[in-house]
Amino acid sequence: MDNETQYQDDVQDEIKRGPDTGPSSGPVEWDIDDVLGVGGYIDRAMDGYEFRKSQIDLARKISWGMENHRHIVAEGPTGCGKGIAYLLPGIKQAVKNGSRIVVCTANIALQEQLVNKDLPFLQKALPTEFKFILVKGLNNYFCKRAMMACREEFAQGSFGKAEDVGDKPIENFYSVMPKGLVELCEWGKRTETGDRSELKFEPDPYHWSMVSSSADDCHGDNCPFLGECFGKKARLKMNSSHVIVSNYHFLFASISLRMVTEKDVLFPPFLYLVCDEAHKIADIARSFFGWEISVQRVSRLIASFRKRIRQAEKKMDKESYASAIKAHDHAFKAADELNSFMIKMYGKEKTPLRVKKTGVIPTRVLSNAAKDMAEGFREAGRHLTKDAKVECGKLKTQAEKLSVQLEELGNISDPNGVYYIERFGKAGAMRACKRMLDVSELLWEEMIQKTCCTVTTSATMAIAGDCDYVKNEIGMKESEDIIVESPFDFKRQALVVLSERAPDPQDRETYPDKVAVIMEEIIRQAEGRTLGLFTSYRVLRHVAEHVRSKDLGYKILVHGELTRTELVRQFKEDVNSVLLGTESFWAGIDVKGEALSCLVIDKIPFPTPGDPVLDAMQDAAGGFKSSFFKISVPRAVLQFRQGAGRLIRSATDRGVLVVLDRRLVTKGYGDLFCKSLPPMMRANGIKKGEIRGWLMEGEKDDSTNT
Numbered sequence: 001m002d003n004e005t006q007y008q009d010d011v012q013d014e015i016k017r018g019p020d021t022g023p024s025s026g027p028v029e030w031d032i033d034d035v036l037g038v039g040g041y042i043d044r045a046m047d048g049y050e051f052r053k054s055q056i057d058l059a060r061k062i063s064w065g066m067e068n069h070r071h072i073v074a075e076g077p078t079g080c081g082k083g084i085a086y087l088l089p090g091i092k093q094a095v096k097n098g099s100r101i102v103v104c105t106a107n108i109a110l111q112e113q114l115v116n117k118d119l120p121f122l123q124k125a126l127p128t129e130f131k132f133i134l135v136k137g138l139n140n141y142f143c144k145r146a147m148m149a150c151r152e153e154f155a156q157g158s159f160g161k162a163e164d165v166g167d168k169p170i171e172n173f174y175s176v177m178p179k180g181l182v183e184l185c186e187w188g189k190r191t192e193t194g195d196r197s198e199l200k201f202e203p204d205p206y207h208w209s210m211v212s213s214s215a216d217d218c219h220g221d222n223c224p225f226l227g228e229c230f231g232k233k234a235r236l237k238m239n240s241s242h243v244i245v246s247n248y249h250f251l252f253a254s255i256s257l258r259m260v261t262e263k264d265v266l267f268p269p270f271l272y273l274v275c276d277e278a279h280k281i282a283d284i285a286r287s288f289f290g291w292e293i294s295v296q297r298v299s300r301l302i303a304s305f306r307k308r309i310r311q312a313e314k315k316m317d318k319e320s321y322a323s324a325i326k327a328h329d330h331a332f333k334a335a336d337e338l339n340s341f342m343i344k345m346y347g348k349e350k351t352p353l354r355v356k357k358t359g360v361i362p363t364r365v366l367s368n369a370a371k372d373m374a375e376g377f378r379e380a381g382r383h384l385t386k387d388a389k390v391e392c393g394k395l396k397t398q399a400e401k402l403s404v405q406l407e408e409l410g411n412i413s414d415p416n417g418v419y420y421i422e423r424f425g426k427a428g429a430m431r432a433c434k435r436m437l438d439v440s441e442l443l444w445e446e447m448i449q450k451t452c453c454t455v456t457t458s459a460t461m462a463i464a465g466d467c468d469y470v471k472n473e474i475g476m477k478e479s480e481d482i483i484v485e486s487p488f489d490f491k492r493q494a495l496v497v498l499s500e501r502a503p504d505p506q507d508r509e510t511y512p513d514k515v516a517v518i519m520e521e522i523i524r525q526a527e528g529r530t531l532g533l534f535t536s537y538r539v540l541r542h543v544a545e546h547v548r549s550k551d552l553g554y555k556i557l558v559h560g561e562l563t564r565t566e567l568v569r570q571f572k573e574d575v576n577s578v579l580l581g582t583e584s585f586w587a588g589i590d591v592k593g594e595a596l597s598c599l600v601i602d603k604i605p606f607p608t609p610g611d612p613v614l615d616a617m618q619d620a621a622g623g624f625k626s627s628f629f630k631i632s633v634p635r636a637v638l639q640f641r642q643g644a645g646r647l648i649r650s651a652t653d654r655g656v657l658v659v660l661d662r663r664l665v666t667k668g669y670g671d672l673f674c675k676s677l678p679p680m681m682r683a684n685g686i687k688k689g690e691i692r693g694w695l696m697e698g699e700k701d702d703s704t705n706t
Helices: 002-019 032-036 040-046 053-068 083-097 110-124 144-155 179-190 203-211 228-240 248-261 278-288 297-315 318-346 364-381 386-411 440-448 468-474 510-524 537-549 564-573 612-620 625-643 670-675 692-704
Strands: 072-075 100-106 133-134 243-247 272-275 291-294 353-355 418-423 427-438 454-460 480-483 494-498 528-534 556-558 578-581 598-601 657-658 681-684
Touching: 002 228, 032 040, 032 053, 032 083, 040 110, 053 072, 053 083, 053 133, 053 454, 053 480, 083 100, 083 110, 083 243, 083 272, 083 454, 100 110, 110 133, 110 243, 133 228, 144 179, 144 203, 179 203, 243 248, 243 318, 243 692, 248 278, 248 440, 278 353, 278 427, 278 440, 278 454, 278 556, 291 297, 297 318, 297 386, 297 427, 297 556, 318 418, 318 427, 353 612, 386 427, 418 612, 440 468, 454 578, 468 625, 494 692, 510 537, 510 598, 510 692, 537 556, 537 578, 556 564, 564 578, 598 625, 612 625, 625 670, 657 692
Parallel strands: 072 454, 072 480, 100 243, 100 272, 133 243, 272 454, 494 657, 494 681, 528 578, 528 598, 556 578, 598 657
Antiparallel strands: 291 427, 353 418, 418 427
């Protein structure tokens, strides 16, 4: 049975379940040229519309792929309008067939642009009615059942404590709840959507976890608050939507459940899939299809076990109750011993510690205790209320899953798994993790092949004009590829500065000082207006301290001192400010105009040493030397292109890119990085006033044009 036939069968199943279950269909009497051409629908709906050949070429190719059931790999540089380019053919096919298209992105900013700007605009511009929705995972929604359970725990005075402190209820549980948790509960009474993004403050992650849900603990149709469920209300709207915007975690959760149930549980059936920011898919999938065993996770499961056993104590026979108490005590002791063992094993390590051999971590005792807890949950559930019984069933599944994962960790039993332990969070708690090594077959079989057309796109899909690296990573075995040209005139708009006299990044002692002095000179020449991208906090902090000490007269914004959103906001508003950031600032920063006139990259962003997944990938490729050009260089090129892409964001931008890494000039592989840059003008070294001269020349051009 092909995908289209299966889709129609699934649609009929939806219709049987109730009204408003499928997207409407109808004639679509326009093509891509009618919309994007000069005088087309968008031209008529938008003031100052500029025809972009790259956009229409991209839209035509994607439209052809959807019509002919061919997968597409597409690179659409910044400014080409790739969002509209893939939405148009997706909307056309969805309305024409009464089907759906799912659009996945890796960051919230792009999702918000699609649902708050691009899709509402297309609803007004096109002569075709369609519906769209942004859908998120359950943990993004407030859960009233979770809130009631949380209040009950605090009312009993035992939340978060290992020991039993009695059953006497506290009349005013708000008096013993943290202020942030009280604020969330009060907001939960008022909100109409329950969507976390509505909050005017950033909730404590632990507090939010107490009042939100997840696939593991959702009670589904057995929930007493089913009619008020915010997550369910949002999902019901998917049924009648032609376009569903989501993220990769939600998509992968759907795939994971389908692999077990053999049916789409989270998404309604869809024919077309667009994966934007597709260069990130493989790494997100490696993480998602793995797992984490943290002290907090085990402790909460044990605490839930103690609570349910105590509730069922009077109805359980003595033997079953004694067995459950024994399981609790064994689990509590084994968890403590395992945690102590990992702390001792980890020692003073600063990076994740990869575990390669069977039996290194003694997990058997806790694994067996988790099995016993699963049986205890089953027994307790037989004697409790319907709601508590449902929760016991969920907890039983969690205990069984934990047991399997612990056994796997002890045996290192998955040849496609990467296992390691690490510290995380401010408190430095321990956790054991598994990540997938190769996700290409999984993505091809469970994601790409399940659609009539999957479009994978990004501004950085290619390395020196070749998309093979990303295609191999995500398992795209069959595709039609397209790389469209940038609409920007880089030779007029951008200057790149490279020099063999740049600091040596391998000289750890002198490198930070030399970079700091050069950054000072760049900031002076650019009169602020500079974004500095660094590969380490150590160098960033050194540079920040140095330039601040010189009192240059410009605001110096530093990663970590404020939220990323606030730093970018201030950088945009204060045109002469300077922003210094590390990894998370290499992508997703969109600052048009004079505020970002100079971009400095301190060195080639090679993958961080000590990454256990990278280490395993290198082993699989024959060791570091064999894997350098297969793995390290391609990943660094893509990251480098992302960073360099922050400079020119519109046709009127003008700027200077300075790379403080001599290896781009002195090493053979440096040419690959240079060829992956747009065709900018090039200068060798920072001559006195050269940056200022380039920028002033642009200001003269702007003045003449005005």
